[in-house]
Amino acid sequence: MKRRTFLNLAIVSGLAGTASALLYPVLRYLLPPEEAEAEPETVKAGPEKDFAPGSSKILKFGRKPVIVIRDLAGGFHALSATCTHLDCIVQYRKDRDLVWCACHNGNYDLSGKNVSGPPPRPLDRFEVKLVGSEVTVLRAA
Amino acid sequence: MSALKDAALSWLEERLPLRSAMEFASHKRVPVHRGDVFYYAGGVCMFLFLLQVATGILLLMYYRVGSDASYESVRYISAKVPFGWLMRSVHSWGANLMVLFIFIHMFSVYFMKAFRKPRELTWLTGCGLLGLAMALGFSGYLLPWNELAFFATKVGTDILGQVPLVGHWLLRLVRGGDEVTGATLSRFFGLHVAVLPALTALGIGAHLLLVQVQGMAHEHEARRTMPFFPDFLVRDVALWLLVLNLVGVLAVFFPWEVGRKADALGSAPAGIKPEWYFLAQYQFLKLLPGRVGMVPGELLGIVALNGVGVWWLLTPFWDAAVPERRRDAVVRWAGLGAITLLTVMTVWGHLS
Ligand code: FES
Numbered sequence: 001m002k003r004r005t006f007l008n009l010a011i012v013s014g015l016a017g018t019a020s021a022l023l024y025p026v027l028r029y030l031l032p033p034e035e036a037e038a039e040p041e042t043v044k045a046g047p048e049k050d051f052a053p054g055s056s057k058i059l060k061f062g063r064k065p066v067i068v069i070r071d072l073a074g075g076f077h078a079l080s081a082t083c084t085h086l087d088c089i090v091q092y093r094k095d096r097d098l099v100w101c102a103c104h105n106g107n108y109d110l111s112g113k114n115v116s117g118p119p120p121r122p123l124d125r126f127e128v129k130l131v132g133s134e135v136t137v138l139r140a141a
Numbered sequence: 142m143s144a145l146k147d148a149a150l151s152w153l154e155e156r157l158p159l160r161s162a163m164e165f166a167s168h169k170r171v172p173v174h175r176g177d178v179f180y181y182a183g184g185v186c187m188f189l190f191l192l193q194v195a196t197g198i199l200l201l202m203y204y205r206v207g208s209d210a211s212y213e214s215v216r217y218i219s220a221k222v223p224f225g226w227l228m229r230s231v232h233s234w235g236a237n238l239m240v241l242f243i244f245i246h247m248f249s250v251y252f253m254k255a256f257r258k259p260r261e262l263t264w265l266t267g268c269g270l271l272g273l274a275m276a277l278g279f280s281g282y283l284l285p286w287n288e289l290a291f292f293a294t295k296v297g298t299d300i301l302g303q304v305p306l307v308g309h310w311l312l313r314l315v316r317g318g319d320e321v322t323g324a325t326l327s328r329f330f331g332l333h334v335a336v337l338p339a340l341t342a343l344g345i346g347a348h349l350l351l352v353q354v355q356g357m358a359h360e361h362e363a364r365r366t367m368p369f370f371p372d373f374l375v376r377d378v379a380l381w382l383l384v385l386n387l388v389g390v391l392a393v394f395f396p397w398e399v400g401r402k403a404d405a406l407g408s409a410p411a412g413i414k415p416e417w418y419f420l421a422q423y424q425f426l427k428l429l430p431g432r433v434g435m436v437p438g439e440l441l442g443i444v445a446l447n448g449v450g451v452w453w454l455l456t457p458f459w460d461a462a463v464p465e466r467r468r469d470a471v472v473r474w475a476g477l478g479a480i481t482l483l484t485v486m487t488v489w490g491h492l493s
Contacts (some may be wrong), residue, residue, distance in 0.1 A: 004257050031310070032318050058406045063320065065406055074220055081408070085431075085439065087299035091408030102409040104427040118438055120431035 038062050045128075045135040056092035060135070066126055066137055067088055071110055072097050078126035078137045079112045085119040105110070120140065159299050164368040172363030176467035179249035180357070180373075181380050182242055183351060188268075188381040192388070193277075194338060196232040204284070206330045208323035211286040212402045218397050230392035236278055238388060238420045250455065251476050254469070255358035261457040263351040266344055268454045273341045278416060280333040286326060291403035293415050294329070320405070366406050397466050414490070421483050422446055424490030453479070 029055070043061050051070040058067050058081050063083040069092045079099065081089050088103035098115070099108040104115035113122045127138040153159055154378065169182065189342060203222055205214040217224035247267060256264035279297060281289045298321065302312035317324030359371075360366070367373060401410075414425050429438035453460070463471050 030314055032313060032324065060406065067339060086296040088295060088409040102411045102413050103292060118429055118431055119428060120437045
């Protein structure tokens with residue numbers, strides 16, 4: 001190897017080493033630490049009388065929003081409220097008795113199945129139980 | 142008095158080559174022709190950027206960042222601070238007009254074919270500046286922390302999450318976590334007031350330097366020219382004043398609303414839409430079905446949109462590859478096609 005080639009190589013690798021030694025901590029700094037997700041098994045949604053048929057409520061299940069729906073026939077449903085398309089929060093449409101996402105007009109039925117519009121996947125389902133007169137949402141088994 | 146002025150001037154002259162700069166400026170000429178009104182569009186973009194910097198600094202005096210402070214501080218600026226509503230409205234309208242004028246400038250450069258050799262780098266820096274302006278618009282949009290901003294940011298950043306392999310990583314980098322929260326707000330704030338403006342200022346510097354080095358396109362074909370200084374500059378400044386008035390009128394008669402505060406447990410409101418300069422992409426994403434064969438629709442859409450962007454960015458290079466006699470026609474039709482598509486999708490997105 002020529003002396004010049006060797007020196008060039010040494011300089012370039014030295015610079016590359018310095019650059020990565022500087023960049024690595026910066027990149028790691030920019031990525032926030034992963035938070036351990038608090039994973040509750042159940043969440044209370046409130047007394048049954050608060051849910052008139054054709055109404056809904058969004059609550060936090062751990063860090064995720066969950067929508068609890070009482071349909072027009074009086075049945076309860078709980079679904080992940082995060083649209084599977086691009087992350088908007090869905091809403092219950094009483095007039096059509098289905099779940100609707102306003103962002104790009106996505107529709108799901110009350111079992112969470114994506115029925116029309118851009119959503120690619122169904123909404124995750126949760127279980128609803130009445131404990132006494134308290135509506136309780138449980139992680140689906 | 143004039144003795145004093147002379148003394149001051151010669152003191153300066155000994156330290157700064159003022160006279161040669163003036164001498165240099167006096168030789169710069171601008172071609173005069175039918176399309177020359179479009180030469181002013183670029184200057185207007187720069188003027189609007191300066192206006193954004195000025196009103197942005199003023200807004201910083203009261204703005205506070207945080208999911209429990211941002212919305213409240215913007216309300217305070219709009220409702221309590223004397224002329225606060227004006228500063229905020231001018232900043233919002235200025236941003237929209239800046240993007241609009243960048244589009245006008247870009248398309249006029251395109252149709253005048255001023256991107257051709259040796260001006261490829263000017264085109265590329267210009268495209269970079271458009272990207273920066275859109276990033277400034279997107280990051281600034283979140284800062285009032287209202288409902289619309291919250292969902293616009295959720296959707297916009299979720300798109301990043303769709304990128305294969307590094308998507309999740311990118312998403313966390315931009316959001317400062319898995320969800321759009323106060324951490325996202327802090328990041329966007331930093332980007333909006335420090336990183337992006339600094340990059341934009343550098344970009345404008347490079348862009349102007351390139352324009353200066355290469356001179357105006359078609360300068361030699363033009364039969365008439367006018368001196369840049371003072372003739373062209375005076376017209377420039379007169380137009381800037383007009384634009385300032387336009388921004389003022391818009392800000393006074395159509396003040397920007399503060400909206401409802403973002404709520405992580407609120408549904409996206411009916412009729413939610415992005416800013417007009419994202420409407421075409423938005424409409425396109427809305428049209429795609431959930432899946433196309435095996436691939437998720439939105440991934441396909443994002444790939445297609447990026448493809449179009451890259452094709453536009455590379456205009457000077459594919460243009461050079463087209464046989465000479467067909468080149469002008471190809472450029473014209475491609476440009477008209479792009480404008481038509483953009484307009485149709487934007488209007489459709491607005492109406493639907
Ligand atoms: S985010 Fe729900 S339809 Fe696009």
